[in-house]
Amino acid sequence: MEKEPEELLCEAAAAGDSARIQDLLAAGADPSYFDSQGITPLMHAARHGRADAVRLLLAAGAPWNALSPSGLSAGDLAMEHSHQDAFDALLNAAIQAELVLGTIARADRKNGGGGGGDSNYLEERVAFSEDKLMDAESKAVMMAWERPLMEAHARAICGSGGGGRVLNIGFGMGLVDEAIQRYKPLEHTIVEAHPEVRDRMLRLGWGEKENVKIVFGRWQDVLSQLGSYDGIFFDTYGEYYEDLRQFHQHLPRLLKPGGIYSYFNGLCGGNAFFHVVYCQLVSLELGNLGYSTQFIPLPVKDCLAEEVWEGVKHKYWQLDTYYLPVCQAACDSE
Ligand SMILES: C[S@@+](CC[C@H](N)C(=O)[O-])C[C@H]1O[C@@H](n2cnc3c(N)ncnc32)[C@H](O)[C@@H]1O
Structure with a gap:
């Protein structure tokens, strides 16, 4: 035949x-x-x-x-x-x-077409447990296995200058914020949009910390309340690459000269090649804004036993290495 x-x-x-x-x-x-x-x-x-x-x-x-x-x-x-x-x-x-x-x-x-992230998430209930924060569909908003990654992100944005003025977008389980606090920053601003996450933050005493300022609302809606920072971390939920890209357009105003920016690099965390594509894409687009990006490889295989995902609807990370982005103005890194 x-x-x-x-x-x-x-x-x-x-x-x-x-x-x-x-x-x-x-x-x-x-x-x-x-x-x-x-x-x-x-x-x-x-x-x-x-x-x-x-x-x-x-x-x-x-x-x-x-x-x-x-x-x-x-x-x-x-x-x-x-x-x-x-x-x-x-x-x-x-x-x-x-x-x-x-x-x-x-x-x-x-032209009026769709776009933006999952706007329902902020109106729906969330559930906290010791090792995760879940949305109403049992998808993980944040998980404790990420703690070492969050500590590394905090080190990247606070490490060199001893903290200074730091901005974190997205409180989640507060892992990155706990790590940021250990650097005793002069000012630590946290933007959080989910009412139940905000309530929990307040119950845990984050509202009483002297150097902490909580800004409640979507980052898109509270930009005018923000200043400029030595370190910025971005990690939201229910948003897409396009939202991250939009946030990047504000970096020239938000990040001080010499400041460090980092974001949770979970883009296409289920496929190694797609992940490389998105690392390169972000790096290229940040480059167009005048920032250079370095990716620090961190092995994560050992924190990710199969049981970690029990009860979680979607495995948002399946790769053995996490690439932690460290971005700074290209002229600062020269
Ligand atoms: C993945 S968690 C952050 C985890 C955090 N990095 C940690 O260490 O625990 C994302 C958080 O961003 C919040 N969030 C989602 N969309 C947001 C937005 N547009 N503006 C501000 N916060 C948002 C969610 O409610 C959630 O608390």
């Missing part, structure tokens, strides 16, 4: 046969095809390190973000097999695509 053109395309992609790929594409073979194993031509090319084939397929519209049955993208396969050229081609294509998509989404939002 004759093979389908798409089957032939998968074979040519795996073999890196550029001429054959071009002929098959010109004859109408579909580059977004999944073979019987659930693998696309792009994944075949990436797995075998066929960088030219990767470029040809991407140019023909092959989706960079398609996933195999085991949840791997072409970029993951290139990464797993250490095929740097194929990986770079995929990373560039993914970043370009996300930049274009972001621009379209912003234009859509301006």
